[in-house]
Amino acid sequence: MRSRIRTALLTALVAATVGSALVAVPSLATEAQTTPPQGAAQPYSAAERFDWGEPLPGPSDEFNYGSPDEPAVPDQSKWSLAGGGVDQCWPGHNENGQRCDKNTRVHGDVLRMVGEANGDSGWLAARSGRQYGRWEARVRSKNTGEPNGREYHPLLIIWPDSDERQQDGEYDYLENGAPGEDCAEAFIHYPHPGTEEIQQEHAEETDCGAALSEWHNVAFEWTPDHVAGFVDGKEWFRYSGGENDVRRCIQCMPSGHQTIQLDNFYGDDLTPATYELDWYREYPAPASPEAEAPSQALGRTINVGNSGELDDALADAQAGDQIVLADGEYEIGGMSDKHGTAEQPIAVVAKNRGKAVISAGQLEVENSSYVTFDGLTWTNSDTLKLTSSNNVRLTRNHFRLTEEESLKWVIIGGENSHHNRIDHNLFEEKRQLGNFITIDGSETQQSQYDRIDNNHFRDIGPRAENEMEAIRVGQSEISESSGHTVIEHNLFENCDGDPEIVSVKSNDNIVRYNTFRTSQGTLSQRHGNRGEFYGNFFLGGGKAGTGGIRIYGQDHKIYNNYFEGLTGTGYDAALQLDGGDVDTSGSLDSHFRVYRASVVHNTFVDNVSNIEIGANYEHPPVDSVMAGNVVAGSQGKLFNELKAPVKHTYAGNIAWPTGSAAVGVDVPAEAIGVVDPLLTKDGSLYRIGEHSPAIDAGAGEYEFVTDDMDGQARVNVADVGADERSTADITRRPLTPADVGPDAP
Structure with a gap:
């Protein structure tokens, strides 16, 4: 989000930008990406104009549910809610007001965020993140009270999955200082170590058309080469490179996800406002295998309601599948040789977070890649194994396994294991020997580049002499290998099981x-x-x-x-x-x-x-x-x-x-x-x-x-x-x- 010190500072920073970043109007962009087919009508969507293909069904949302009389909670298989759940709140931008779930609802063909005079407003975040892609939303915003100079900021952001906005960058591809302004603005932040005040580019639309109180299609493209913004199918900014001795290239965010925000910069006594989306769509990155193969890009949503249907869905899983578990208890089996992609992972997700319960069976994800398990509750009594796999993610799960004897809850291991992530989970109430999380590997090499972040570990004990760490990374026999594991942003409470709460047994790891x-x-x-x-x-x-x-x-x-x-x-x-x-x-x-x-x-x-x-x-x-x-x-x-x-x-x-x-x-x-x-x-x-x-x-x-x-x-x-x-x-x-x-x- 923009600095509180706004126009003068930003103008100075843009003027002082060092590196190869460029602001480009459509005529400066490459013909292959910005020129519509000869003789075609001028569409008002970047996706249509530049033939982005079909939207990805998993993260995209047409908001065709709910009604004006009975507004609906946004689809929790696609979105994370403000406050972490229905009717919850947490502090707003810079502790100003609150972001409350109740302020974001689907009213039948439109998502509406409401900013109140008391400073409470809405917020929504996509549950899937990735590196590179295309995003587009049809939006409008307006004040619903008399402007008093304390107005909400409507934003569309690609927020870093790490939550480290300085370290990894932040792409505010729509950010205005008030609802319904005449022209769009954007603030695109470079990844940098936090030693500099601000490292960003500020774009202002010049050929503006109707005010932003009217419907506009706002889009963003992110590739290994550049980032670019579009309004109603017209490119209005493009940046590339720009790295120097204090920052990385502007397109070098490791991975990010969409957030939709109506931000409070003032505290209270704000002008009430609304921010609306008619639809939201994500697309594969250009020149990716998915963009060239429409049959794969379409993906599938597979609703399951019992263990047999879950087994069938796992056995038949393919890239782009969204396997949605209804509320209830399930027995789970294994998953072998299943491969998603960075842009189209195989996602196994609870329809309602925490209410799909794995109460029996054992999950082993073997020789697989780009698979996500999201929002499940695990009470079974067998180890969850990620074996010889990569880019497997366990996110927003609740682990409280049933123990009768020594049990390791999650193990990452096997040959060629790498880049797996365990994040935003709750691990609690462990009373037998074994770890919450164990990272092993092959006979000679630890699994590499795994990440454990934003988890809550609590209540493990009583104290044992050994083998009851919350996390163990590596083991003695392979301790001469390098793990490159990152353990960050986790909370450990009453983790009393072992003399070592976290035990690191390999080279080149970070705990921060x-x-x-x-x-x-x-x-x-x-x-x-x-x-x-x-x-x-x-x-x-x-x-x-x-x-x-x-x-x-x-x-x-x-x-x-x-x-x-x-x-x-x-x-x-x-x-x-x-x-x-x-x-x-x-x-x-x-x-x-x-x-x-x-x-x-x-x-x-x-x-x-x-x-x-x-x-x-x-x-x-x-x-x-x-x-x-x-x-x-x-x-x-x-x-x-x-x-x-x-x-x-x-x-x-x-x-x-x-x-x-x-x-x-x-x-x-x-x-x-x-x-x-x-x-x-x-x-x-x-x-x-x-x-x-x-x-x-x-x-x-x-x-x-x-x-x-x-x-x-x-x-x-x-x-x-x-x-x-x-x-x-x-x-x-x-x-x-x-x-x-x-x-x-």
Whole structure:
């Protein structure tokens, strides 16, 4: 969405754009894509004018249900609702008003969003995301009250599936500052790391025709080469490239989905408004196999109501199928050699989220690709397996399996497994050994490039000695392979089953932006090298045995993490750079010595044991760096060298011992300065205050530290600790149950 600082800043940014991005009127676009057939009438739809083919039936919606007398909830097999469900709400844009499901209804041939004077409005998001494609909607918007200068913004957006709008980009291909304006506007955001203020292009329609209070067909095309916008079949912007030293190319979003928004930028006392869609259609990307094969592009919607019909649908599944499960209980079987595509996955989806229950059987998706399971409840007693498959997605499911003995709930493994995603699920109430999620692989290689994000993990325990992690990535036997797994934006609550809440046992993985609340144990790099752990919140709440991060191995990066109220020591300390029982070689199930760990810009507040070095085993860490950390506490040693590290560097840290606490090591002030960092409680966290000595006091430059725990850019010399004092918008914060799981945004 656009910055609150609107016209002047945007104009300046567009004028200063560096790179190859171009604004193109239709005459500048390629003839093959913008010239209608000779002699044809000028249609008012981009899809018709440029022969985009048939719309994809799964995500497209003609809104031909409901009625003016009995408005209908939007089809939940296609759309995610505001607030996460029927009649629910969540905060609006920048906490202004609320986005409420009740404000978006289908009234018989039209979808209507209502913006109220009190600031509450509508919102809708497509349940399917992808990289590249074409989108078109017939829209109009208008004020229904006297304009007062506080007007709603109607938008059509391709929003990144990651929810990281700076990192991955955002395409607001229709965004106006008020309903019914004369000309369309668009704001197309570059993917960039968040270190720059704004990186975007602003387009304004010039040949406008009727005002936007009248019906118009607004379309967007996204390919590997460009992004382009259309109004009533006429191209009005096109951008390509534009990458430079602070941003990636404008068309380089990894994947995204449609959102429809009527946004509140002001709070309350808004001009009431409506935003309407006559229809919404998605199309394959140009030059894709689907665009060239209409028989495949049509897809099918297959409604099933019992286990036999479900088995038949899975056995006969093909690209583009939408297998919709009616409310009820099902026994499920396997699925082998079934292949969707990026633009036409095979989707197995609950008609009403959570009400199609898998109560028996075992699902194994084997040697398959581009298959999605969406909105189901799983109470069966067998492991869900993704075997030798890729691009399989488990999204917005509720897992509460029935356990009588040790059971792993979800396993990803097999040869040639890669790019699978587990997101927006709830995993809860695990009482037997086994993991919620296990990522294995072949005999020699872990599954690669899998992603676990936006899930809610809660209530696993009681504590076992081993084999009860919430997530295990890799295993000892294949720990020398690289996983490239990303675990991000998850909430862990009362995950008490194992000394390791998350156990990483391979190379080259990332664990970031997660929140661990009152969970016993640690995030552990048990085996493997080159792990990255950043932007995580560890909140112990004083609960016994709560810990932070523990590492073994080489070249790990630990930064921008926040640790508070943790009570664990030893294995469960807030941070444990542990000793090794072997140096650089030994049995693969050994604890390998730590080399070259970078522990920078973290904040520790009121933990029983903050930073420990070498608590266990004989070989202490070597060549590691601790720099720019804030450590404040009232007991024990803030820096506790249980074994003296070798060639260890302290630089620019701040220690503030109170009560019975001590710094714990005798080093110069430039290594660890003993000074009050002036931490102040801001909401649920302690941040550095206005006159803190931590401001602009970081020692050294670490190119991987580009922002802070809040997602605010590090500017000039970085502040000490996880927090950069800034007035920029906070884009990341400790997660709550409303932020994750099946009903989250």
